[in-house]
Amino acid sequence: MKKISLLLVAAMLVLFLAACGTDSSNGSGGDGEGTVYKVGIDTTYPPFEYEENGEYHGIDIDLFTAIAENQGFEFEFDAMDFGGIIPAMEAGQLDVAIAGMSITDERKKVVDFSDPYFDAGITLVVNKDNDDIESVEDLEGKTVAVKNGTTGAKFAMDNADKYGYEIVQFDDSPAMFQEVSNGNADALLEDYPVIAYAIAQDNLDLKIVGDRLNGDQYGIAVIKGENQDLLEKINAGLQELRDSGEYDKIVNKYLGE
Incomplete structure (x- = not known):
């Protein structure tokens, strides 16, 4: 009798473990149906x-x-x-x-x-009334706004000593755009299609200057x-x-x- 009970418990345990392993409706890394x-x-x-x-x-x-x-x-x-x-x-x-x-x-x-x-490709952007900055060579002593984690931010950090500018970082693009629009920063670095769309759609007080800085x-x-x-x-x-x-x-x- 005890042997039958143990077999029954073991069978129930197998069924329980099988049921636990079949839920794949969510969870990272799964490729199942x-x-x-x-x-x-x-x-x-x-x-x-x-x-x-x-x-x-x-x-x-x-x-x-x-x-x-x-x-x-x-x-x-x-x-x-x-x-x-x-x-x-x-x-x-x-x-x-x-x-x-x-x-x-x-x-x-x-x-x-x-x-x-x-x-895509990174481009340099300034206030629409700024005629002093036409390329990255004009950024010495200036402040450049970038978005955290982007290739624009990496480009800015990699070239800060070469061109002599300071960097200010933001978590989102609109805040970065505003920083240059209101004159708190001299320029920003952003992917070309993103900033071209933003300027056209939102009538931002910004303009693109110079050539694209890379071929992202x-x-x-x-x-x-x-x-x-x-x-x-x-x-x-x-x-x-x-x-x-x-x-x-x-x-x-x-x-x-």
């Missing part, structure tokens, strides 16, 4: 990502949504400051990120990128060595959207022909 991937975004970055009337819009939002539909996987967006996205990925709080993120050697140490999906490309990121199946789906979906013309429709919706 029913997984809902958590996608990091930064909604202070129009035309790529912004929030309006409680809904997310922009090139990145529409593009990732179209890729997910094309490849048949589920996801949910998680908005946060840009500088916190990669740390959140490292902590297992995000599975993937699409946030106007430039593909750099430094970031490649901790994330794997998709194929490039947009050609944006990529979709997953934590290094993880979610490779998802990355393959992202690349496949991105290529299909390019081939079908849907990619161009998404970009032109926000940037025009």
